[in-house]
Amino acid sequence: MRRAAGFTLVELxxxxxxxxIVATISVQFVALSTQGAIDTGDRQQRALKAVVVSEQITRMLREAFPLSVRVTGPTDNCIEWLPIVGATRYTELPKAGGSTIEVVPFSRTPDDDSVRAVVYGYGGSADDVAAKFYQSALQNPGPISPExxxxxxxxxxPVSINLDAPHRFSAKSPARRLYVVSxxxxxxxxxxxxFEELALYRGYNVGASYDRGNRDVLAANLKGPAEFFVKPISLRRAAVVSFSFDLATPGSTETLEVSQEVQIRNVP
Structure with a gap:
């Protein structure tokens, strides 16, 4: 009689x-490979985001009037500045009771956000000038004009810049430098x-709180608050602004530390 062939229960x-076992290993391999690809993508996105945000901050700060940059906020968590929208040299400043500045033509006409003129001289410290910029009532005489x-x-x-009120500048510039700021x-x-986020405020008036302006989110998912530091300008070196923050990704424990310095080259 012929014997039947087959597998035993033990063999099965x-x-x-x-x-x-093979299936478990395969699933783990695929899962780890997928997670590795996701982590790599997150790292690349954080690195790209860091480059974009740092470049945006750098470009904005390089257009700042040097003596207007200051660290502010309830816990020194803000940096504030006056953007330069035009630069030239003046030929005649307002005299007592006058409200007209005569200047050399601008290389580029200041845009519609131009609101005030600033004579850039050697007088006063950065702290003194910044305090005058942001107080509720502009001083007359002072370094910054009415609108x-x-x-x-x-x-x-020459080009005539007309002010909406008489003004006398507190000091002259040895190089006759004049800026128009927004x-x-x-x-x-x-x-x-x-997390924390970086919010950009703009469109508010000198002397007003920045929370009255338009608010745009520049960066989100920061691990902890950003830090700002201003090294004031001197007669021999430009102002230096340093900032640092940590970028995170929700659901990940990894962070990317971003630290950069910005040199504002408009020395006296």
């Missing part, structure tokens, strides 16, 4: 166990749930 169990009556006609020689801007680190 062993095959099932081996297949389960400019728009528009500025850049086609005449309304203040402020970059603040603010809580956002378990």
């Amino acid at each position: 169990v062993m095959v099932i166990v081996l297949l389960a 400019i009556v728009k528009p500025i006609d850049n086609s005449t020689v 309304r203040p801007q402020a970059l603040c680190s603010e809580p956002d749930g378990e």
Whole structure:
């Protein structure tokens, strides 16, 4: 009689166990590979985000009027400045009771956000000048003018800048330097749930709180508050602003530390 061939129960169990082991290893390998790809993508996104945010902050600060940059906020978590929108040399400053500044034509006509003129001289410290910029009532005489009556006609020689009130500048510039600045801007680190975010405020008036302006989120998912530091300008070196923050990704324990210095080259 012919004997029947086949697998025993023990052999079948062993095959099932081996297949389960292979399947478990395969799933773990795929899971680890997938997680590795996700982590790599998160790192690349954080690195790209760090480059973009740092470049945005750098470009904004390099256009700042040097003596207007200051660290502010309830816990020194904001940096505030006056953006420069035009630069030239003056030929005649207002005399007592006058409200007209005569200047050399601008290389580029200041835009509609131009609101005040600043004579850039050697007088006063950065702290003194910054305090005058941001107080509720501008001083007369002082380094910063009342608002400019728009528009500025850049086609005449000399160009006349008309102010909406008489003003006398507290000091002259040895190089006759004059800047036109727009309304203040402020970059603040603010809580956002378990993370922090960088918020840009703009469009508010000198002497007003920055929370009255338009608010745009420049960066989110910061692990902890951003830090700002200003090294004031001197006669021999430009102002230096340093900032640092840690970028995080929700659901990940990894962070990317960003630290950079910005040199504001407009020395006296």
